[in-house]
Amino acid sequence: MKKLNKFFLMLFASSLFLASCSSDDSSPNVSLGQYDNGMFVVNEGNSTVTTSSITFISNSGAVEQDVFRNVNPGAAGLGTYLQPMFFDNTRAFIISGSANKITVVNRYTFEFIATISTNLENPRYGAVANGKAYVTNAGDWMTGADDFLTVINLSDYSTSKATIGVWSEKIIEENNKLYIANGYAYGDATSITVFNPVTNNVETTIQLGFNPNSFEEENGILYVLGSEKLAKINLATNAVVGTPITISAGAKNLNIEDNKIYYTVDTAVYAMAINATVAPSTPLLTYQSQSQDGRMYGFAVNDGKIYIADGGDFASDSKAYIYSTTGSLLRTITVGVGPNGFYFN
């Protein structure tokens, strides 16, 4: 309460990271801010306000905990039950389920810009399209019929609502269309909603036959993972291509990197060629977890590395692990409470 947030800075040997520094940055020589070169880990926290935080891991290996409070000691807290962050070119958007609001910060300096708190009711995930941000809302948890999008004007942060009417969870933008998974943590619908941000209407609904939990687009194909199925949707026709591949139960966290599909089952990471027709039977790697719920709570594959966040007990600081794509452990990093994802700057 009264305590000032201490600035935790842990410096590690940087040699591991220097060799694999990201080469994606469009202007690698000009720093856009303190947090330009590295990644954020969102620690969702629990019902206690101080448990939510953002951890920054720089490409050189330095770790800074609780970035938002360090940079903005006077700003209102982020809220807890933080959802995955999303970005536009200059800004990061941090959704809090408990506070029912979105905090906008500069994605490179993490300076506070604005709070959005209108037309939200249990916000879930967000994406940017057509100069606006779109955030899915669960509304009343008991039903999907009232699920809607909050449409945010990014010049003045004014908002409006667009009805979806079916469970709306993860959302991504591709080719100026928005794709919404009709279920994940909430909802058991078996489809994907296609939303046109220009007309501000649902364009079509693609039936999957299973409940989607994660998806990613690659070369005009939307790859959609459910607990036991992986389907491909041709976005030119919005039709499912062929028959979905059967996967072991509990599959989640679909990621596509370098023409490979990665996903997780319990504590194991599996990888398969993007055009494979059969799921692999042996995992690429397995990690140790004491967590009863938070196994593979956050997962990403980026630039030849696999990132795993373990949810731990959701009441104390937990761990993130970085592996090579060949499955060797490169580093273990202490992060915050309930880490749920990695976001690369």
Place this chain on the structure above:
Amino acid sequence: MIFRKLYLFLFFCICQSALAQHDSIHNLKVVEISDLQLKDYSDSQSVLKLQDSIINKNQSSLTSLLNYNSVIYFKENGLGMVSSPSFRGTTAQQTAVVWNGININSQLNGQTDFNTITTRDFNSIAVRAGGGSSIYGSSAIGGSIHLNNTISFKEHFSNTLRLNYGSFNTFGGNYKIDASDGKFSVQMSVSRNSSDNDYEYVDSDGKNLNGQYHNTSLNAAVGYKINDANFLKLYSQVFEGERHFSLIFPSEIPTKYQDLNSRNLLEWDSFFGKFVSKVKVAALSEKYKYFGNVKSDNYTFGQVRTYIGKYDLAFDASDAIKLNAVVDFTQNKGEGSDIKNEQRNIGSASLLFKHQLTQKIGYDLSFRKEFTNNYKSPFLFSLGTKWAATDFYTLKLNGSKNFRVPTFNDLYWQPGGNEDLKPESSYQAEIGNEFRFAGFKVTLTGYYIDIKDMLRWIPNGSVWSPQNTDKVRTYGGEALVNWSKSFGKHHFMLNGTYAYTVSEDMEKKKQLIYVPYHKATSSLSYSWNKLAVDYQCLYNGEVFTRSDNNSRYNIDAYFVSNASVSYDFGKKDSWIVGFQVLNLLNENYASVESRFLPGRNFNMYLTLNF
């Protein structure tokens, strides 16, 4: 089957009672309260009694009364919001609340919300520390809180009206009539509490938003003397309350919660020879409605109706030996938006025995076994002894096995309820030392509790489900100090409590979150003629909020005090006008992280006795 035997037995009782000889004064004393075991079978444990004079000086919620006057630690989600106790480092489900001898912890979540009990409805409230499951059933691990109404057949007639009004538009009203003509005894009261509860936080721009609440309760305790050996008693209570749940962030979706609880107990006491027989039937009902958005009419709810039949037979074998057998049958019927509609039947039998070996030393034993299909029920017991070594020193020893049964939510929540659960169970022991000297009474108690099969909701895929997983060891020491002295017309009274508590998760080897190592309370009263001045204070040590005991996130210790002054303007009757300053030092504090409690605020009251 049970009932047929009961009827035979009752028939036998009636025949006996007609022939019996009796000591009517003794009988009237026994009839006064329903919870006879609290008096007769608690010698080897520490019992703190709070009489109505203390109840009236405190705020009307049970949270506030016990927070300032007992060793129990409270977590309160903002003033008036959900409040849960931790007694001797145990969980909220491990403290039993006993209303006129009946355990009233929620069948749904296993605990009592201490902000849904209005203290002014009762004549006395007792805090019985330590194990009590062999008498009071589930949840009496850390201890039990006893809410009692007294039924007196002494001829009397009195009315009490109490009104208070204070900061944040907080209103409290209580009217009580208490009368008896020797044949009938009637005590009825009505209470109303409400508050806008929109206090500003200390040292911050924040304000308690969406914290308004109101509640109303009706209470009756009626006795009828059939003859010197037979009495009928009826206890009845209805509590209705609505609370908006306060927000931490103004952008949160405002929610609200409604409680509707009713409790009815009909009792027939009959005396024959050395026997006292009590037949009790009770009907209880609890219901909650939770509105996830105050703007919407949609809500989730849960409701349990409970029917209890109980037969309690006490036998004074001699002046030194008491025996007490109790059989009871309980039926709970639960329904709700999130639980499977289920009915559960529990039968139980207990036997209590007390033997005063010499004037100085005595012991008591109690055993209880429950019978039910819903969970495996352990054999419960308690063994205790009390040795009054000298006028100055008394030693108490007690060991017991206690339990907390799985609730309707644990068993039948949809989805996730686990119908294959064991009760949480504990072995515990304590040693109490009582010293009396120069107007002082000092009680020092050390205890040790070993709890296994603690229930915790663990995610199983996307569904959370309870499991018997945790083991907890809690131990500590308590000190109670009481002193009173009069110098002519000057009367002084001092009460103090202190608790040191270690409550350790055996797997993690860490202190449980929200259990302070230190808690202390003190109250000092002074009166002179018709003027009374009171001061009370509370110290809570810092608590961990993280299971790894990362001290960076601890909730700071706090020290809060209240002061009041009152004057009785009455001549024949009593007309008391009082003024209170709460949180006198304007401490910025919270018992739950970010749930700040009010700074300095004021309250005035008027009490009329006529």
